Amino acid sequence: MTRARSIKKFMKFAGVPLAIFIIVLVVPFVNGFYYSFTDWDGFKATKLVGFANYTESFEDPRFWSTLKFTALFVVVSLILVNAVAFGLALIVTSKLKSKNFLRTFFFVPNLIGGVILGVIWQFIFNSALVALAEKYDWEMFKESWLQDTNKAFWALIIVTIWQSSGYMMIVYITGLISIENDVIEASQIDGASPVRTLFSIKIPLMAQAFTIALFLTLRSGFMAYDVNVALTGGGPFRTTELISLHIFEDAFAEGDFGTGQAKAVIMFLVVALAALVQVTISKRYEVQR
Numbered sequence: 001m002t003r004a005r006s007i008k009k010f011m012k013f014a015g016v017p018l019a020i021f022i023i024v025l026v027v028p029f030v031n032g033f034y035y036s037f038t039d040w041d042g043f044k045a046t047k048l049v050g051f052a053n054y055t056e057s058f059e060d061p062r063f064w065s066t067l068k069f070t071a072l073f074v075v076v077s078l079i080l081v082n083a084v085a086f087g088l089a090l091i092v093t094s095k096l097k098s099k100n101f102l103r104t105f106f107f108v109p110n111l112i113g114g115v116i117l118g119v120i121w122q123f124i125f126n127s128a129l130v131a132l133a134e135k136y137d138w139e140m141f142k143e144s145w146l147q148d149t150n151k152a153f154w155a156l157i158i159v160t161i162w163q164s165s166g167y168m169m170i171v172y173i174t175g176l177i178s179i180e181n182d183v184i185e186a187s188q189i190d191g192a193s194p195v196r197t198l199f200s201i202k203i204p205l206m207a208q209a210f211t212i213a214l215f216l217t218l219r220s221g222f223m224a225y226d227v228n229v230a231l232t233g234g235g236p237f238r239t240t241e242l243i244s245l246h247i248f249e250d251a252f253a254e255g256d257f258g259t260g261q262a263k264a265v266i267m268f269l270v271v272a273l274a275a276l277v278q279v280t281i282s283k284r285y286e287v288q289r
Contacts, residue, residue, distance in 0.1 A: 036262040042255070053262035062238070063263060066246040067270070073153070073242060074221035074274075077160045081217050082210075084161055085168035090198075092169070093176045103173070107166040114163070118230020121159045122146065149239045152232050156240055159227055164220060168213045175209025176202065211282035218278055222271045243267050 036053055038045035057063055088106050092099045109117070126144045133141035145151035179202060187197045203210075225244040228234065234241030234249070241249075247267065251260030 032261050033265055036258065036265050038258060040258045040261060042251070042257045049258065053258040054266070056259050057262045057266060060259075063246065066238075066241050066243050067267075069153075069239070069241065070222065070243040073156065073160075073224070074218060076157055077164075077221050078214065078217050080157065081161050081164045081168055082213055084165040085213065086172050088165060088169040089172035089176055093173055103169075106169055109163050110167040112163070114226025115230045117159060117163055118227045121155070121162075122231055125155055146232055147236055149236055152236060152240045156228065156232060159231055160221075160224070163227065164217065168217060171209050171213045171216070172206070175206030178209075179205050207282070211279060214278055214282060215275060218275055219271065222267065222274070 035045055037048055037050060039047055039049050088102075092103045092106070096102070112120075125146050129138075129141040130144055132138065145155040183201060183205070184197065187201050192200065223244060224242050225248070228240065228242045228245050232240040234245050243263075244267075247260050247263045250263060251257045
């Protein structure tokens with residue numbers, strides 16, 4: 001009877017969220033996994049084709065080049081977003097009088113939708129910076145970065161940092177304020193410099209915040225789509241095409257839904273593996289500290 005009551009109580013409070021989770025996430029995922037083994041045309045699947053879609057995906061050189069570019073984007077954005085976010089967290093947890101305003105100011109870009117954000121920065125790179133470069137003779141910005149195969153990557157990185165660092169800043173703020181003041185004061189009494197306190201006290205004690213922030217950045221990096229579409233559209237010459245955009249183009253632009261779904265499953269496995277490795281390493285670091 002006690003067990004029945006527990007199940008009833010659980011379903012009363014968690015039944016609706018659990019049902020929504022199953023309908024919105026689990027069922028589409030299972031369907032998508034099944035469709036990756038069929039000749040799915042976006043509407044129906046008439047027969048099973050085995051691993052043909054996966055074979056075609058692995059034989060697609062554009063898929064591999066896009067996956068390599070996505071991995072590079074994830075690594076660079078992972079490092080820079082978290083470095084900037086941690087720096088901002090240090091600033092807004094200091095004794096500055098304007099720290100509350102700065103918290104809001106740094107977080108606001110995260111509230112802007114990715115498509116709108118991409119359009120804003122497209123105007124900045126294509127028009128605003130070019131006009132200023134012509135006026136003040138700034139050689140670096142005389143040509144739009146979005147039209148350069150090398151600079152377009154860094155334009156994408158800059159926008160990603162501008163959008164994501166404010167959100168990750170909140171994670172690091174939580175980690176910093178969770179450190180007991182007694183520990184900081186003890187280190188100061190012992191004569192530790194601010195830099196020594198940072199690297200020997202604060203960073204080790206907020207290792208869990210780094211685990212969370214790195215995981216979130218890793219996940220969002222692999223799943224980046226809206227900013228990629230609005231800012232560069234994968235150009236120039238598809239040199240900034242991330243894996244999510246590539247899968248969308250493969251399925252909806254070229255009508256190859258089966259192969260596109262197979263690539264989506266591969267991407268899921270890559271992201272899951274990368275996230276598992278990152279969390280495992282981070283957790284070991286926490287234990288060692």
